[in-house]
Amino acid sequence: MATSILVPPETEQEYLTITGKVSLALAFFVLVKAALATINNTDSVIYWLLGLASLASAVYCVVLGIKSMKFAQNISRLGFWTLTFDDEYVDYVSSFSLRITCHILIFGTMILAFWGDSKWFADLMAPFGVTHALQVLLGVAAAAHGTSILWKLREEELDE
């Protein structure tokens, strides 16, 4: 449980929703950046469109980051940085999404740690390098984090 003053559950839910959106924007930015590295023709329309999408996602990420700062006053410092909440369901969703993200990162980094320099791995990843493989891993992990949060906190019809 977060050691906070009494925070309205809806405030915690709103903050976690923004965190999910930040994760998705970050995932999009990182994955597009990795995709850009595979395009040789930097004058192509695809390259410019991806570059524009990358810039837009970076700006969206910063805007959401600034928006989330207002919650720093309402949620305890521990809860704000560690995504720990008083509301049980919000805390469950936060833990669930972090667990998925942690598993993806551990699985991916284990592969990179043991076979990152192997020839078969380099052939498999071509034309990507290890840096791009890490970017893809980060992007997939962030996408899983954001998607799981937004899915579990999605709006449903009120069952009154």
Added chain:
Amino acid sequence: MNEDLDNHIHKLRLQHKISQQELADAIGVSRKTISTVETGRFTPSVVIALKIAAYFAIPVEQVFELK
């Protein structure tokens, strides 16, 4: 989804004519917590179970029961 646990929150809410939001406000949780507990997608802590039972003024066994 907890396959072992059943609850009567929906029935109790209808009897008392209160919405999920009103019940959530009364016991200090989010509406999402109530809706997911009610549909069996989330198993609440003992604290929330007791708060719900106390709100309806009945024993917790009459709100939650093992299938």
